[in-house]
Amino acid sequence: xxxxxxxxxxxxxxxxxxxxxxxxxxxxxxxxxxxxxxxxxxxxxxxxxxxxxxxxxxxxxxxxxxxxxxxxxxxxxxxxxxxxxxxxxxxxxxxxxxxxxxxxxxxxxxxxxxxxxxxxxxxxxxxxxxxxxxxxxxxxxxxxxxxxxxxxxxxxxxxxxxxxxxxxxxxxxxxxxxxxxxxxxxxxxxxxxxxxxxxxxxxxxxxxxxxxxxxxxxxxxxxxxxxxxxxxxxxxxxxxxxxxxxxxxxxxxxxxxxxxxxxxxxxxxxxxxxxxxxxxxxxxxxxxxxxxxxxxxxxxxxxxxxxxxxxxxxxxxxxxxxxxxxxxxxxxxxxxxxxxxxxxxxxxxxxxxxxxxxxxxxxxxxxxxxxxxxxxxxxxxxxxxxxxxxxxxxxxxxxxxxxxxxxxxxxxxxxxxxxxxxxxxxxxxxxxxxxxxxxxxxxxxxxxxxxxxxxxxxxxxxxxxxxxxxxxxxxxxxxxxxxxxxxxxxxxxxxxxxxxxxxxxxxxxxxxxxxxxxxxxxxxxxxxxxxxxxxxxxxxxxxxxxxxxxx
Amino acid sequence: xxxxxxxxxxxxxxxxxxxxxxxxxxxxxxxxxxxxxxxxxxxxxxxxxxxxxxxxxxxxxx
Numbered sequence: 008x009x010x011x012x013x014x015x016x017x018x019x020x021x022x023x024x025x026x027x028x029x030x031x032x033x034x035x036x037x038x039x040x041x042x043x044x045x046x047x048x049x050x051x052x053x054x055x056x057x058x059x060x061x062x063x064x065x066x067x068x069x070x071x072x073x074x075x076x077x078x079x080x081x082x083x084x085x086x087x088x089x090x091x092x093x094x095x096x097x098x099x100x101x102x103x104x105x106x107x108x109x110x111x112x113x114x115x116x117x118x119x120x121x122x123x124x125x126x127x128x129x130x131x132x133x134x135x136x137x138x139x140x141x142x143x144x145x146x147x148x149x150x151x152x153x154x155x156x157x158x159x160x161x162x163x164x165x166x167x168x169x170x171x172x173x174x175x176x177x178x179x180x181x182x183x184x185x186x187x188x189x190x191x192x193x194x195x196x197x198x199x200x201x202x203x204x205x206x207x208x209x210x211x212x213x214x215x216x217x218x219x220x221x222x223x224x225x226x227x228x229x230x231x232x233x234x235x236x237x238x239x240x241x242x243x244x245x246x247x248x249x250x251x252x253x254x255x256x257x258x259x260x261x262x263x264x265x266x267x268x269x270x271x272x273x274x275x276x277x278x279x280x281x282x283x284x285x286x287x288x289x290x291x292x293x294x295x296x297x298x299x300x301x302x303x304x305x306x307x308x309x310x311x312x313x314x315x316x317x318x319x320x321x322x323x324x325x326x327x328x329x330x331x332x333x334x335x336x337x338x339x340x341x342x343x344x345x346x347x348x349x350x351x352x353x354x355x356x357x358x359x360x361x362x363x364x365x366x367x368x369x370x371x372x373x374x375x376x377x378x379x380x381x382x383x384x385x386x387x388x389x390x391x392x393x394x395x396x397x398x399x400x401x402x403x404x405x406x407x408x409x410x411x412x413x414x415x416x417x418x419x420x421x422x423x424x425x426x427x428x429x430x431x432x433x434x435x436x437x438x439x440x441x442x443x444x445x446x447x448x449x450x451x452x453x454x455x456x457x458x459x460x461x462x463x464x465x466x467x468x469x470x471x472x473x474x475x476x477x478x479x480x481x482x483x484x485x486x487x488x489x490x491x492x493x494x495x496x497x498x499x500x501x502x503x504x505x506x507x508x509x510x511x512x513x514x515x516x517x518x519x520x521x522x523x524x525x526x527x528x529x530x531x532x533x534x535x536x537x538x539x540x541x542x543x544x545x546x547x548x549x550x551x552x553x554x555x556x557x558x
Numbered sequence: 559x560x561x562x563x564x565x566x567x568x569x570x571x572x573x574x575x576x577x578x579x580x581x582x583x584x585x586x587x588x589x590x591x592x593x594x595x596x597x598x599x600x601x602x603x604x605x606x607x608x609x610x611x612x613x614x615x616x617x618x619x620x
Contacts, residue, residue, distance in 0.1 A: 013577065
């Protein structure tokens with residue numbers, strides 16, 4: 008791929024704008040709440056687009072196009088079965104407790120609702136996971152740019168880390184959120200021409216259908232059995248594992264995304280945040296998955312887009328190769344800017360979430376409590392530097408020791424799998440106790456690890472030795488989904504069991520934290536089309552229609 | 559709100575639009591028979607201008 012002067016100009020303008028936003032916000036950062044919580048002053052549409060973008064890191068963009076080429080339209084399950092229902096749920100049902108409790112972070116909500124040890128478990132694992140994921144994606148992006156453009160990988164990593172560091176240190180969470188919104192528009196305008204030009208070359212939707220195997224053009228038709236669809240998982244494992252456990256676990260409890268809604272300027276804005284995000288999210292499969300399918304269709308018909316890799320294709324090159332094929336100098340600059348923007352703001356999202364959890368949940372709670380707010384503001388700023396530095400360190404670790412990183416990601420998936428059971432019981436069952444929540448999380452994590460140790464996948468390798476193989480799954484995805492189902496169930500059952508055996512929290516301590524101890528949020532003052540329930544039902548109906556169209 | 563977000567979005571996309579339109583007009587690089595830089599530049603410029611307009615309107619009413 009050849010980069011010319013005009014592409015560099017477009018990239019450079021983006022860098023200037025990003026830093027300019029940081030400088031413009033600098034004066035506002037007077038206290039720690041401004042810096043770490045955006046002063047709870049973000050309007051709903053801004054928070055909504057940031058909520059969506061926080062998840063659209065470069066790895067997500069590249070990965071979704073790769074999955075499109077590998078699995079076809081069925082990849083849309085990650086959006087139309089996974090993300091959307093969970094986003095509606097968190098907005099309509101969970102946000103009243105997150106926002107209403109005035110908790111400053113998700114771990115802090117756990118402290119208010121349960122106890123110190125549950126918070127510590129969640130805060131520690133989240134903090135470690137966040138900086139490591141940020142490092143892993145930094146490495147992935149640096150490696151991609153080095154491969155595509157011949158740029159120096161060290162320069163890519165360091166320059167982007169410094170830019171991210173500057174705009175967060177200057178403008179805090181507000182700066183990160185503003186840049187995420189900017190990134191949203193860059194992704195839409197930067198990738199849309201690929202879809203148009205790709206469809207034009209392949210002969211429109213009908214041309215695409217004629218050029219890939221039929222299983223790639225249906226999302227549900229082959230889901231009856233793992234053998235008849237490209238994903239290698241049957242409908243129940245997909246629906247429960249992906250649609251329920253993993254998606255609700257991510258969209259409803261991950262502080263990275265929930266933080267965007269907590270920064271909204273009012274309860275109703277916070278509740279609308281995930282719903283506003285759900286509208287564009289519904290249509291993202293057309294932007295990120297369809298280019299992958301087109302790449303496959305062209306490759307299978309004599310236009311080699313996807314490079315060979317062993318007996319198959321290197322699917323991760325789908326999006327970059329499509330860009331290389333259709334984008335001349337000029338438009339290429341815009342496409343690369345969109346990629347880099349999603350890379351940098353993905354990292355910024357991790358760093359800002361890490362800042363808040365470190366400063367409030369770990370430093371203020373366990374290391375130096377009772378200091379002035381100015382002290383915590385300084386700590387927040389320093390944490391930005393430290394968080395970025397650790398991310399860069401993790402990127403280099405990923406470069407040197409790929410296996411350790413794969414292992415870490417596996418362990419993270421064990422920790423994440425049971426989370427939603429804890430929040431579900433915590434918010435909707437008053438009898439849940441702190442001991443119940445903590446031991447539920449521990450056993451859920453243990454169950455996920457044990458499941459991994461006792462199962463294998465057909466033809467797949469394994470990162471750890473196996474204790475025994477009780478079941479062989481048709482694909483990694485099936486193993487992952489079923490592991491999540493087991494983890495969730497273990498956490499759910501143990502939390503209920505231990506809760507019934509331990510003393511409940513007095514009702515007075517549960518105000519604003521649990522259903523039944525919290526007055527329902529009224530949205531009567533809002534116009535009907537702004538009410539969360541109305542928006543939620545509308546989003547779900549649209550998603551159902553999309554599922555049927557691409558059945 | 560210290561900074562209306564529509565301002566930087568508008569500025570960035572308007573400048574991208576102007577750059578791409580100008581470049582496409584001076585040096586047509588056709589892809590599948592379309593001068594993509596020119597057409598997409600006009601779209602970006604229109605979007606950017608729209609954002610700036612919205613930002614200006616809300617500043618006036620305040």
